[in-house]
Amino acid sequence: MGSILEVDDLFVWFGEKEILKGVSLSVGEGDVACVFGSTGSGKTTLLKVVTGVLQELYKGFRVEGDIKVCGLGPLEALRRGLVAYVPQDVYSFFIASTPREELAILGIGKCNCNFDLDRDISKLSDGQLYRFLLYSALASGAKLIAIDEPSSHIDWWSIEEVFEYVKGFAKRSGVAIIVVDHRVDLVKRYCNIFIEIGKNPFECSETPSLRGIDVSKTVISAENIHVVLNGEHILKGANISLGLGEAVAIVGRNGSGKTTLLNTLAGIIKPSSGKVTVYRGKKIFVVPQNPVYWFPSDTVEGVVRLFANRHRFRDCVEDVLEMFGLGNEMHKNVYSLSVGKARLLSLALAYISKADVIIVDEPTLGLDCMARESMLETFNHLIEDGKAILVATHDLDFAMKFPRVYMIDGGVVKQLNGNSN
């Protein structure tokens, strides 16, 4: 089989910082190559370099080494439409207002999508958008398709089917696919080439489960809540409660209404009917899934100091950053952080806020197993301090680490047995 991507001794620097060091790889027709590495190890940078996006768009990077896509330089391949890229942060990656309009712009006749193509793109869930981008990249006619973190977006029930489809597509169409993902155990079953960069992400122990302490007081309760947005009935009579010292996970397929439920409990969305009660004087902090970068300053230090001042946080903020693995990022631009590190920064801000309830939408987004482990340990400390943790996730394995789990399906919320049973 002919080679589509050849990379030899690739080095990438941003200013003085070395991001990629001596990466070499070769991916041929029908191959699926998987790139593994810890959070912030430069996996996304590798994808952006081989697709030519980094060289075309971003200043301040220095790229050395030999890259050939179908025998051409990456920029020439990009201009000829030989590469397609599915990014980790999907929300801004559309030009049109609806999937049908987007397909018309791209000149693609049909899409293997399980949602209404005339729905407003801004109303689609992260996972639905990701699947749409993935299928449109496959149908684009590109010879090299770079896919960034599919398992962070596609739900537990569909991910294997999607990988099976991608693998079969590569074989049938003779395209080369390069996938970056943190779920090493899952993805490696579908790849025939493995590339490892940065620290070894395989060296992870079994991630800890979350403990629950005796619930002292109900801090949030929702009774029979219904949410109708733009004529669509998203939540149908949800009942849920959360006590101080408790960790609860909400799990469901892409587009099932997890984010809507979180935002309703946090008071960001008003329910159409039913009642959400938050115990008086209790603070809630929300870590959103979208936007990933929601910070009011361009440096990590600026962001952390602003939140520390507003929340009258008297401890050393450097220690907090160290605790979340961001000790070396203090003076960096927040937009130069990887998605995983930006999520860790959001969690650090939640810690600084000393909120009674911390709500996190898709906490595993962009995190390797070591970062997940450290996040769960931090959650355990917060629970011991009497805080409440509420997360929404599409990953059933991760949700089962929680003592109490709610499943949302077709707008209906029901309780599952968590790790406590």
Place this chain on the structure above:
Amino acid sequence: MTSASCRRALHPIKATVVAIAIAVAVSMLSNIQFLLIILVSAIVLSMSVNLGALAGVAKAVTPLATIYTLFASIIQFVVLGFVDVSTILINILRIATVAMVSISLMSCINISKLLELSYRLSPSLGISLALSVKLLKSLPMQWVFIYKLYRNNLPCNSYLDRVETFVASVKAFLFIALYSSMQSVEAILTRSKILRLDRRR
């Protein structure tokens, strides 16, 4: 397809030209009576095409106008020794008109049609216009979410706290808008069909 709240789909080029013409006119005019007439016309125009957008614009413009009035009054008083109410009013009318026209008209434009039509004039113009319209459509909603998120995540115990929260959310929104623009350019670069449209024609 256009926005769900849109009463009628507009011709993309005509709507863009009308929006640009109104924006240019209000930025050049300094007469309160004329500006008021244009604002009333803009409200009627917005209501006729998209009633839903009107409420959204009102929600977005009200806090912005309040903060602007507050800061402009303080700065004028410190620098000039008095507050020039007519200048502040003129600028508020300009902000309201441009926001009203842009958001209402742009939400009723079919982007693929706009891209197709404007591509005939110039591919770069087509992509720039399509991206601008897309950002205009998505940013108001993004703004509302960001403001609510900051109001939730930062303590608001006093009026000063509320102003600080508003300023932080505006800063975050500006960063997000820039980031969204960069992402959109990445999207265009890696969507081969868009770049090759002109070659096909």
